Amino acid sequence: MLSHAPVPFTALCLLIAGCPQREERACPDAAAPATVTVDTPAGLRRLAASIESTENSSRPRELGAELAARLVRLSLGCVDREYPNKPNDVKKSDDEAVPPRGLHPAFYGCFDWHSAVHGHWTLVRVLRTVRGLDPRVQRRIRAALHRHLNTASIKREVAYFEAEHHKLFERPYGWGWLLRLAAELHAFRDDPDARRWAEAVAPLERLLVRRTEDYLRRLSLPVRAGTHHSTAFALAHMHDYAVAKGKAGFRAAVERASRRFYEADRGCPTDYEPSGEDFISPCLAEADLMRRVLPPDRFDRWLGRFLPPLTSPRFRPLLRPPEVRDRHDPKIGHLIGLSLQRGWTMRGVAAALPPKGAPRREVLVRLADLHRDHGLRLMFDSGYGGSHWLATFAVFLLTSS
DSSP: OOOOOOOOHHHHHHHHHOOOOOTTSOOOOTTSOOOOOOOOHHHHHHHHHHSOOOTTOOSOSSOOHHHHHHHHHHHHHHHTOOOSOOOOOOOOSGGGOSOHHHHOSSSOOSSSHHHHHHHHHHHHHHHHHOTTOOHHHHHHHHHHHHHHSSHHHHHHHHHHHHSGGGTTTTTTHHHHHHHHHHHHHHHTTTSHHHHHHHHHHHHHHHHHHHHHHHHHHHOOSOOOOSSTTOHHHHHHHHHHHHHHHTOHHHHHHHHHHHHHHHTTOOOOOGGGOOOTTOSSOHHHHHHHHHHHHSOHHHHHHHHHHHSOOTTSGGGGGGGSOOOOSOTTSTTTTHHHHHHHHHHHHHHHHHHHSOGGGHHHHHHHHHHHHHHHHHHHHHHTTSHHHHHHHHHHHHHHHHHOO
16 A cells, blocks of 8 residues: 655645746745736836936947957957867768868858858858948958858858758758858848859758758747757748848748747746756747737737736846856856847847837837847957857847847
């Protein structure tokens, strides 16, 4: 005969009340009625007023030539730096146990493949958009892009991806950034060098478009991670690529998948964010994607169901930047990038709201600025574990419309 130990009170409380088991929270009395928080214009105005003002901050709000040169130096300092290197591939035999440059002649630097890819995006973005950039910096950028974005190097990258045991390599994060790089080169097509770089990248671009379409047909559920595996984060890059290049079929595939994965979502658990090594907010990445997919009024209704009220306790973790106790630890330092990603997604979501969403917009814009300043303040003292990738997040934040 089995004996049953008494159920601890806290566990009983969890079973009855459904209270999340978090150490810092006391479980409420199971008999007490739940308190429902609803955003009101007055409550949102009070919340906006309570957020630390950044109006007098010395942190930049846009990417000027001086800051651009400083950020570009980080990317230039890694695209040709082969080591340290973190391979993320499957090896079939001893023949593939070669230095990174032997497998990835275009994207062997910056610690890992995806960081090398978006490091190149950073170089192209700055070269295309920043006025008054030092000519010496411009020459260094062009020389690096010529070394890496050429037909011979990309041909070998394509051959790597075509191997059966490499079909999952860098899916979906690296795929999303490669397509964003292709979109950036397309936007720069009035530049003769950029046209050559775009032509070189095109075979890998086409391969990853086909792979993505196939993957989305087979994927039954999204990956809701705060790291490289996030489906929503990659789909936002892919959607922008499809729009920029006029790829109607690919855009439709991305939008179908986005609606299938996310349109019915409710009550995203912002109170569980962030995890300790996140550089992506799962909830905000999803909202940032759906603002692209849904028309403004429909997105406004969706967002109201998806996010908890901004004035509620559940949203409170997003009201402040994450604490980074060791910015030189490459995984803990992910949280610096999280502040930057929260900054651009909050601002993007705010801009997508219709006029009636003005009170929520004000809160989100203030929060975006708060997170932006926090990330920019920490990123330059993060060691190579941060500098090899954070420049991209800073440039993306400061140049996204």
